[in-house]
Amino acid sequence: MGNPASYDVIGIGIGPFNLGMAxxxxxxxxxxxxxxxxxxxxxxxxxMLIERADLQVPFIADLVTFADPTSPYSFLNYLHKHNRIQKFFFFNRFDIPRSEYNHYAQWVAAQLDYCHFGKRVTDVINRGExxxxxxxxxxxxxEAKVTERYYAKNVVMGTGSIPLVPEGFDAFPVEDVVHTSQYMCHKDxxxxxxxxxxxxxxxxxAAEVFLDLLQRQESGGYHLHWITRSPGFFQLESGKVGQEVFSPDYVNYFHRLSFEKREEELPNLYHLRNGVEEKTLHEIYDLLYHKSIHPGNAPVTIRSASDVKTIDxxxxxxxxxxxxxxxxxxNFHVEADKIVLATGYKPNMPEWLEKMKEEIVWEDDKRFKVHRDYRLAFKDERPHNMFTVTNIEHSHGAGATNLGLAVHRNVTIINKIAGRSVYEESEETVFQRFGTDKE
Incomplete structure (x- = not known):
């Protein structure tokens, strides 16, 4: 049987990661x-496109700039094409509105005719015999309800994540028990x-939803309850040296560690990946303080170190x-009319991957082994590669889902597929040295 592969690579899923690759x-x-x-x-x-909510990384972490600042798909070119660059100059900020990032990405996607939406991948079959x-x-x-077949030497799985909902909470109407991923759809x-x-x-x-509802509390007249299992409502660590873990140098270091050491290290990076931005915490506290001048204007209950267990x-x-x-x-009880779950996400693992389970090398029962260049590790060394930018936190560290490292990931994958250095893979990009020796 010959090779009918008409594509060098097929990307499955078009989120920011695969869109940047495209x-x-x-x-x-x-x-x-x-x-x-x-x-x-x-x-x-x-x-979660709440008005005035900002992206948590600087605009320079767009889809292309880290690899190619001259690309026509840069955020600055988007501003130029929309006659907004002068306004952005006076806006004078590195962080941009989240809704603007979404519009920018939509603008890029509309120009790439090999990005196809409304197309669901139902199976990926290894034809390596x-x-x-x-x-x-x-x-x-x-839309057309027809099945099509495509053939490629490489596949990139960018299926993203899906909402993580506590057990039992998914049994109730989504308009009453809402994950933050659907907040704006059900806000009214x-x-x-x-x-x-x-x-x-x-x-x-969670903080953005709480602030949004707090700002509208007077018109709604509701009592707001905010609880978390975390020991407290902590600020996101934004120190410049600390942020250097979101760099190619740290990814190199982290990937070299044993699986056991990587598991130990991930909790140590919690404050760099989670928590609330200082600006948002200050807005919440300042608003609560102003409302407290007149007792009763801010019926709010905030609790930490508390798990939600059951719902009836x-x-x-x-x-x-x-x-x-x-x-x-x-134990204690909270009675509510509506519940908003800011309980995070889990990797969206497609059903067709399950059929390859016996071919894949696994680090434990849920996490597959991933090479440094983002190739899935198979028991048989194969020249046709399957890359993944989904479910890689355990292999590539805290920056697994960070937009600031998305271009670096894509450059690594593109160079592997092309078999040459299409884009430069930068090293020694930060001031810190991680570990003792280079690999």
Whole structure:
């Protein structure tokens, strides 16, 4: 059997990671690529596009600039093309509105005719038995309801993440028990006729939802409850030297560690990956302080060190949430009309990957082994590669989902696919030295 592969690479999923790869490949004539996403259009976390919410990385961490500042798909060119660069000059900030980043990415996606939306990948089949091996990718056109087949030497899995919902909380209507990923879709319903609203979680998303509802509390007249299992509501560590863990140099160091050492290290980086931005915490506290001048204007209950355990619907149609204060080892109850879960995300692992389970090298029962260049490790060394930018925190560290490292990841993958140095892979990019020796 010959090799019918008509593509050098097929990208599965078009989030910021794979979209950035597609943008960088636009200038690489000898790599033939195509990308698929089941969504109808590019939309980055639409449920959290809260007004005045900002991106947590500087605008320079756009889709292309770290690899190619001259690219037509840079954020600065987006501003130029939309007659906004003068306004941005006077805006005079490195952080940009989250909704603007989404619009920028949509602008890029619209220009890349090999990015196809409304196309769901239903299967990836290893055709490596005879001749030159390749992957067969089965795609369902969600509108036309037809199945298409594509063939490629390489596949990049960028299927992203899906909401992580506590057990039992997914049994209730999504308009009542809402994950933050859907917050803006249900915001009006959350505020309407609610006496009590419960927010669960302590990261940036939880804080932004709490602040948004707090700002509108007078018109809604509801009591806000905010609880988290974390020992406190901590600020995101933003020290410049500390942020250097989001660098290619740290990724090199982290990947060299044993699986056991990597597991030990991840909790130590919690304050660099989670927590709330200083600006958001200050806005919350200042607003609470102003409201406290007139007692009763801010009915708010905030609790830390508390897990949500179970949820039950009351006879009155409200929700009774059993919580556990793990320091005191005592249970308490919160009754609410609406609940917003800022409980994070988990990797979105496609069903077709399960069929390859016996071929893949696993580091434990849930986490596969990933090479430094983002190739999945297979038991048989194969020339046709499957790359992943999903489920790599355990292999590549705290920057696994950080937009600031997305271009670096894509450069590494593109160079491997092309078999040459298309874009420079930078080393010694920060002031720190991680570890003792280079690999």
């Amino acid at each position: 943008a960088l490949l636009d200038r690489v004539d000898d790599v033939n690529a195509i990308f698929f996403d089941e969504s109808a259009e590019f939309n980055w976390h639409p449920g 005879e001749g030159d091996p390749f992957y067969e990718v089965v795609v369902e056109d969600r 319903g959350i505020m309407k006729d609610s006496e009590d609203i419960l927010i669960v979680g302590s990261g940036q998303s 619907k009351t006879d009155e149609g409200r929700y009774d949430v059993t919580c556990h204060q793990w320091m005191e080892e005592k």
